[in-house]
Amino acid sequence: MATIRDVSKESGLSIATVSRAISNPEMVSEESLRKVNLAIEKLQYRPNLSSQKFRLQRTNTIVVLVPNIANLFFAQLISGVEDVAIRKGYNVLLGDTRDNVSREEEFISLVDTRQADGLIQLRPNSPTKMLPSANIKAVNAAGCSGTPSYSVRIDNIEASSKIVKYLLDQGHQRIGVISGLGDNPHSVDRLQGYKNALAAAGIGYDEELVIEGDFTFWSGYNAVRHFVAMPNRPTALFCMSDEMAIGAIKGLKESALSVPGDMSVTGFDDLAVSNYSDPPLTTVRQPATQIGEKAAELLFQLIEGEAPKLKEYILPFELIIRESTRPYSC
Amino acid sequence: MATIRDVSKESGLSIATVSRAISNPEMVSEESLRKVNLAIEKLQYRPNLSSQKFRLQRTNTIVVLVPNIANLFFAQLISGVEDVAIRKGYNVLLGDTRDNVSREEEFISLVDTRQADGLIQLRPNSPTKMLPSANIKAVNAAGCSGTPSYSVRIDNIEASSKIVKYLLDQGHQRIGVISGLGDNPHSVDRLQGYKNALAAAGIGYDEELVIEGDFTFWSGYNAVRHFVAMPNRPTALFCMSDEMAIGAIKGLKESALSVPGDMSVTGFDDLAVSNYSDPPLTTVRQPATQIGEKAAELLFQLIEGEAPKLKEYILPFELIIRESTRPYSC
DNA sequence: CTGAAAGCGCTTACAG
DNA sequence: CTGAAAGCGCTTACAG
Numbered sequence: 001m002a003t004i005r006d007v008s009k010e011s012g013l014s015i016a017t018v019s020r021a022i023s024n025p026e027m028v029s030e031e032s033l034r035k036v037n038l039a040i041e042k043l044q045y046r047p048n049l050s051s052q053k054f055r056l057q058r059t060n061t062i063v064v065l066v067p068n069i070a071n072l073f074f075a076q077l078i079s080g081v082e083d084v085a086i087r088k089g090y091n092v093l094l095g096d097t098r099d100n101v102s103r104e105e106e107f108i109s110l111v112d113t114r115q116a117d118g119l120i121q122l123r124p125n126s127p128t129k130m131l132p133s134a135n136i137k138a139v140n141a142a143g144c145s146g147t148p149s150y151s152v153r154i155d156n157i158e159a160s161s162k163i164v165k166y167l168l169d170q171g172h173q174r175i176g177v178i179s180g181l182g183d184n185p186h187s188v189d190r191l192q193g194y195k196n197a198l199a200a201a202g203i204g205y206d207e208e209l210v211i212e213g214d215f216t217f218w219s220g221y222n223a224v225r226h227f228v229a230m231p232n233r234p235t236a237l238f239c240m241s242d243e244m245a246i247g248a249i250k251g252l253k254e255s256a257l258s259v260p261g262d263m264s265v266t267g268f269d270d271l272a273v274s275n276y277s278d279p280p281l282t283t284v285r286q287p288a289t290q291i292g293e294k295a296a297e298l299l300f301q302l303i304e305g306e307a308p309k310l311k312e313y314i315l316p317f318e319l320i321i322r323e324s325t326r327p328y329s330c
Numbered sequence: 331m332a333t334i335r336d337v338s339k340e341s342g343l344s345i346a347t348v349s350r351a352i353s354n355p356e357m358v359s360e361e362s363l364r365k366v367n368l369a370i371e372k373l374q375y376r377p378n379l380s381s382q383k384f385r386l387q388r389t390n391t392i393v394v395l396v397p398n399i400a401n402l403f404f405a406q407l408i409s410g411v412e413d414v415a416i417r418k419g420y421n422v423l424l425g426d427t428r429d430n431v432s433r434e435e436e437f438i439s440l441v442d443t444r445q446a447d448g449l450i451q452l453r454p455n456s457p458t459k460m461l462p463s464a465n466i467k468a469v470n471a472a473g474c475s476g477t478p479s480y481s482v483r484i485d486n487i488e489a490s491s492k493i494v495k496y497l498l499d500q501g502h503q504r505i506g507v508i509s510g511l512g513d514n515p516h517s518v519d520r521l522q523g524y525k526n527a528l529a530a531a532g533i534g535y536d537e538e539l540v541i542e543g544d545f546t547f548w549s550g551y552n553a554v555r556h557f558v559a560m561p562n563r564p565t566a567l568f569c570m571s572d573e574m575a576i577g578a579i580k581g582l583k584e585s586a587l588s589v590p591g592d593m594s595v596t597g598f599d600d601l602a603v604s605n606y607s608d609p610p611l612t613t614v615r616q617p618a619t620q621i622g623e624k625a626a627e628l629l630f631q632l633i634e635g636e637a638p639k640l641k642e643y644i645l646p647f648e649l650i651i652r653e654s655t656r657p658y659s660c
Numbered sequence: 661c662t663g664a665a666a667g668c669g670c671t672t673a674c675a676g
Numbered sequence: 677c678t679g680a681a682a683g684c685g686c687t688t689a690c691a692g
Contacts, residue, residue, distance in 0.1 A: 001444075003685060014663045019687060029661060049443040051685040054384040055668055069408060070602070075400040082426050086433070091440070094424040096412050103416070110421070113379040114331075217606045243603075250606045272400070273573075276547045276580045278608045333669060344679045349671060359677060381669040385684055 002043040010039035022047060061091045062299060063110050063119040069096040071215075072271045073288055074122055077142060080292025081120060088300055090117075099123070111136050117303045120295050124185040125149070137302040141295035142286065144185035150308060152294045154317040156186060159284045160193025160238070161200075162319055163266050166282075167236045168201045171328035172264060176234035177210040178223045178244050187212075190240050190268070209234055213244050220247025227263075228255045235263060235328050242267035242274045245281055249324065264325035270318075280322035287315050332373040340369035352377060391421045392629060393440050393449040399426040401545075402601045403618055404452055407472060410622025411450060418630055420447075429453070441466050447633045450625050454515040455479070467632040471625035472616065474515035480638060482625045484647040486516060489614045490523025490568070491530075492649055493596050496612075497566045498531045501658035502594060506564035507540040508553045508574045517542075520570050520598070539564055543574050550577025557593075558585045565593060565658050572597035572604045575611055579654065594655035600648075610652035617645050 008015045013032055020027045021036035028036075039045070053059050064081055066074050078094065085092045093116060095107030104123075110116040118137030125140060125147040140151040147153075167175055177194055180187035195205050211226050213219030220239055227234055228251070239245035245267030249259050259265050259279060267274055270285035294315065298308050338345045343362055351358045351366035358366075369375070383389050394411055396404050408424065415422045423446060425437030434453075440446040448467030455470055455477040470481040477483075497505055507524055510517040525535050541556050543549030550569055557564055558581070569575035575597035579589050589595050589609060597604055600615035624645065628638050 005685080015686085016663055016665095016688080017661085020662090023687080027661075032661080046439075046442045048384075048685055049445050050380075050384050050389060051444075051668095052687080053445075054378075054380050054670090054684090055686045055688095057668070059380060070402055070405040072400055072402070075405065078399060079426065086436075091423060091445075093421060096409065106416070109376075112376045114381075115379050115383075115421075217602060221606065246603065246606050250608065250610075253608060272547060273576065273603055276551065276576050278580065278583060280580075335669080345670085346672080346679055346681095347677085350678090353671080357677075362677080378669055381684095382671080384668090384686090385670045385672095387684070 001048075002045040003048065004045075006043055007036065007039045007045050010043055011035040057114070059115055059117050060089055061093055061116045062296075062303075063093045063095050063107050063116045065095045065097050065104055065107055065119060065121045065123060067097055067099045067123045069094065072273070073142075073269045073286065076288035077122065077292040080289035080294075081141075081296045082292075083289075084293050084296035084300070088296075090300070095119075097123070108136065118299050120292075120299055121149075126183065126185050137299065139295045139299045139302070142288070142291050144189045146185075147312070150298050150302070150311055152291050152298065152313040152315065154286050154291075155314050156189035157193040157196065159286075159317040160190040160240075160268070161197045162193075162317075163268070163282075163284050164194050164197035164238055165200070166319060166321070167238065167264060167266065167325065168197060168203070170236075170264070170325060172234075172236040173203060173328070174206075174209065174232065174234040174236075176227050176237045178213045178220055178237060178239045178248060179210055180213060180215045180240045182212055184215075187240060194238060213240070215241040215243060217243045217247040217250075220244030221251045222247070224248045224251030224255070228252070228257065233263070236325070237263055237265045239266060240268050242269045242271045242281055242283055245283070245324070246274070246277050249277065249279075260324055260326040264328075266325060270320050275322070277324075279324045281320075282322050282325040283320050285318040285320050287317070290315055331378075332375040333378065334375075336373055337366065337369045337375050340373055341365040387444070389445060389447050390419060391423055391440075391446045392626075392633075393423045393425050393437055393446045395425045395427050395434055395437055395449060395451045395453060397427055397429045397453045399424065402603070403472075403599045403616065406618035407452065407622040410619035410624075411471075411626045412622075413619075414623050414626035414630070418626075420630070425449075427453070438466065448629050450622075450629055451479075456513065456515050467629065469625045469629045469632070472618070472621050474519045476515075477642070480628050480632070480641055482621050482628065482643040482645065484616050484621075485644050486519035487523040487526065489616075489647040490520040490570075490598070491527040492523075492647075493598070493612075493614050494524050494527035494568055495530070496649060496651070497568065497594060497596065497655065498527060498533070500566075500594070500655060502564075502566040503533060503658070504536075504539065504562065504564040504566075506557050506567045508543045508550055508567060508569045508578060509540055510543060510545045510570050512542055514545075517570060524568060543570070545571040545573060547573045547577040547580075550574030551581045552577070554578045554581030554585070558582070558587065563593070566655065567593060567595045569596060570598050572599045572601045572611060572613055575613070575654070576604070576607050579607065579609075590654055590656040594658075596655060600650050605652070607654075609654045611650075612652050612655040613650050615648040615650050617647070620645055 097104040124143040140147045211223040267281045267283035274281040427434040454473040470477045541553040597611045597613035604611040
């Protein structure tokens, strides 16, 4: 492959002039520019950006740590990150960590070893699994309250509280919960929202009504058996993800219960598929794309040495009412 | 940040010895190794891999070109690529091209500019939109017949033919089709499979029964109106993606048609959600993860200068029979 | 506007 | 086993 040296020889100009013609054409005479371009054309020269990066000590690459790439919510968020990155001339390296700490560390080390300039973490921060060390430029996206680094997210407590309040307003009093894993901070925040809404309505919290899932279809499907078997069944189900809500609906139907006829069901996220489930899901929409965009903007500020105005950016969520819920009638 | 020179000074050994202690410890005395490790520890040294890559003219990075990152089938395939890549010490750069040629070119240029060693293309090859030029190391995954480069895929014609034959065996004679975009080679191959199955059963091909979608939920939902309005409605629907099948089912239900009671519906891909749709989808399972793994293996062979045995690897698909289909009863 | 030269942080023949 | 030195392909002060 042709190098800048070849272009220099071909054009009869020095390496320095060729370099300038490429990166700062205004520093070079018309005549030289023409010669250089001719030589580049002839030799099919492409600059070795790997060398350039090394020389400039800038990689123009960021890493996004994704717990699970097959999660549609993350996919949408990443689109937002990529849009901003492309506009800024950055590449996005996707690190599919599968919630595995050692895989996560491997990707973080891309920044340590100067193969990337910074990273966006999509896993919510928790005391047991912390974010990368403070000397790494990082932003947390779609996380939870109490994240130590810069972060962009919705108010999970408020959002859960709002959708549960909606169920309460519809007359439901016994509301079951299919939560995420207990050690996932989102589960904690969203359960808090549930409790808050209950408390505001003067209804006691009943541990029996909370079943732990893991955000997947299957876990929602599975959790529902518990509720079906209860002598005093809840009349509504608050699921902490759309996938679990869709799984739960399937489980209910198999037990010959109709949704929302016999039980109202709500989700969380508003995935594309949630409008096509039967019935279409009532859920909370997170502004996934915007969260990604904002997180990318913050990271680029950090990389460029600016200090973002706020430490924490809370974006608005939206309650989406479809047909998986209805007023309680005894 | 500490460099190899700092470690050299700290340990009292030459840069060359430090370099060897890191990459080829067996070339160095116990004593020196100890000194070097001590210095590394003390200085918190991390080698600059950007420099290393440049020096070795190897990036240990591959690019995967994805038409749409929010497509679950691709997400699963990418997991397979990543598994193999990590094992080989490679990073995977994800290029979300959104079926946009200029975005695709930008990502391909990562290889031209030596920021990546090769690429995996997930977009099916078509005469109008060709693969990257032949001097780039590339493998096509989940593509279609007639791909000029190395490729890994299922036999789309055979798979479609098989699922349509299944419908025919169930007694269906008028089978509607919701295809992908007409210029997508998958649409062409899968339509061919449909025609083959019809021909084998001695049934004529009726253009009226084919509606073009674009593989999304919405397009399936929308296409169904055409069939519902027909005086002589088909009794089964062959959809070229699971997403379209799920959209179609929603559309049929809204027209007060039951699935499979009034119409059988089949999908293509076998997404995770397809087992949770109502009714669960009869579909074709593509071995997404294995396609990704195999494609990655081929690419690494190319990068390492070996010639893969075959040009084209055809992996087996699987007919998944669930509850969205049933025998035709007049 | 242009060129000679230093240098980014590594690796690796070569000589000892 | 070890070190001095060349060099990977660029960029950029410095001098003219």
